[in-house]
Amino acid sequence: MGKVNSYFTRFLPLIFLLNSTCLPVSSSSALAAWSLKSNGVLELRTKKNAYLKAYYQKANQLYGDRFWVDFKGELLNPRTIKGNGPVKEIRLGKPISGITRLVIEFAPQKSINPYQLKLIGVDENKWKIKLTSFPLNSFRTMKEGNVSKTSVSFPKKQELRSLRDIDLRIADLPNIKRNKYSVVIDPGHGGPDSGAVGIDGLKETDIVLDVSKIVTKLLQEKGISVKMTRNKEVDVDLSPRVALANKINSDIFVSIHANASRGKKRNINGIETFYYSGWKGRLLAEKIQKEILKVSPGSPDRGVRRGRYFVIKKTNMPAVLAEIGFVTGRLDARRLEKKIHRRRVAFAIAKGILEYFKRVG
Numbered sequence: 001m002g003k004v005n006s007y008f009t010r011f012l013p014l015i016f017l018l019n020s021t022c023l024p025v026s027s028s029s030a031l032a033a034w035s036l037k038s039n040g041v042l043e044l045r046t047k048k049n050a051y052l053k054a055y056y057q058k059a060n061q062l063y064g065d066r067f068w069v070d071f072k073g074e075l076l077n078p079r080t081i082k083g084n085g086p087v088k089e090i091r092l093g094k095p096i097s098g099i100t101r102l103v104i105e106f107a108p109q110k111s112i113n114p115y116q117l118k119l120i121g122v123d124e125n126k127w128k129i130k131l132t133s134f135p136l137n138s139f140r141t142m143k144e145g146n147v148s149k150t151s152v153s154f155p156k157k158q159e160l161r162s163l164r165d166i167d168l169r170i171a172d173l174p175n176i177k178r179n180k181y182s183v184v185i186d187p188g189h190g191g192p193d194s195g196a197v198g199i200d201g202l203k204e205t206d207i208v209l210d211v212s213k214i215v216t217k218l219l220q221e222k223g224i225s226v227k228m229t230r231n232k233e234v235d236v237d238l239s240p241r242v243a244l245a246n247k248i249n250s251d252i253f254v255s256i257h258a259n260a261s262r263g264k265k266r267n268i269n270g271i272e273t274f275y276y277s278g279w280k281g282r283l284l285a286e287k288i289q290k291e292i293l294k295v296s297p298g299s300p301d302r303g304v305r306r307g308r309y310f311v312i313k314k315t316n317m318p319a320v321l322a323e324i325g326f327v328t329g330r331l332d333a334r335r336l337e338k339k340i341h342r343r344r345v346a347f348a349i350a351k352g353i354l355e356y357f358k359r360v361g
């Protein structure tokens with residue numbers, strides 16, 4: 001259970017970072033009643049015209065598939081209801097102030113198909129999600145309150161937003177003074193030097209190039225001048241990477257890598273960020289590490305550490321080398337191979353960089 005809690009704590013900021021809205025702290029929950037019926041239909045009754053958001057997350061090594069719905073307003077008493085059949089448990093929580101979250105967590109090995117999930121508004125205060133992935137009556141009805149209390153006909157539809165579809169909006173990244181900063185982004189390896197090769201031939205060079213391109217684009221949209229040490233699959237030696245940054249005297253240098261464990265151990269996963277010296281380098285590493293962890297739930301925090309890598313040692317400016325996960329690790333590799341995760345990591349790195357500039361000025 002401890003693990004579940006820490007997982008949630010770390011995972012939450014992603015969602016709320018991406019959908020931050022200011023809510024009155026004192027408002028009571030918009031969720032009035034719910035019922036998950038044995039025919040697989042989850043029904044919700046809310047305040048009128050409530051604003052709901054639903055999310056899905058695929059199982060990982062530690063947890064089964066889950067989806068959750070967020071409502072405005074706070075619950076008085078967060079609680080967990082033990083499930084049955086394929087449903088492990090249902091939790092009603094207060095992930096942050098002003099929000100109520102209803103989580104349906106499935107037992108390990110029971111997976112749901114997120115593409116078949118739709119959150120449908122059937123009335124101005126009633127909602128429905130059908131879980132089609134289980135045989136009928138494979139679990140007993142669970143409920144709290146009466147979902148079918150008064151309603152007026154007022155159809156409304158809202159698609160289920162799965163985590164994989166979640167907007168990663170530039171507007172959600174912090175703003176800094178435009179046309180002031182310059183950054184060099186260094187996608188590790190390249191071309192014949194594929195870097196680490198992991199599960200199913202997953203290549204470090206491909207992953208880090210994709211992430212680096214997105215980081216570059218995001219920072220440029222925030223008014224930062226960005227240069228990449230390579231923008232295609234070519235092998236670039238280490239010294240020209242350093243020389244580029246030193247020549248243009250960028251404010252910072254960020255090298256992006258993916259890790260591999262000796263012996264390709266699948267149970268070794270995690271995020272780590274290195275700096276070589278100085279408080280600014282350390283601060284930059286801390287900001288980036290923190291953000292990558294938020295989008296990599298369950299992946300261990302291997303910490304911010306000093307490292308003597310050539311590219312961060314020889315550059316004249318605050319410089320970091322981020323290892324965004326293990327291509328040899330089961331958990332990390334499964335994520336790194338997905339475009340959406342690489343986008344999330346890119347957003348995380350961009351956010352870390354922007355936070356750093358905000359702080360350093």
Ligand SMILES: [Zn+2]
Nearest residue numbers: 188195257258
């Ligand atoms: Zn590398």
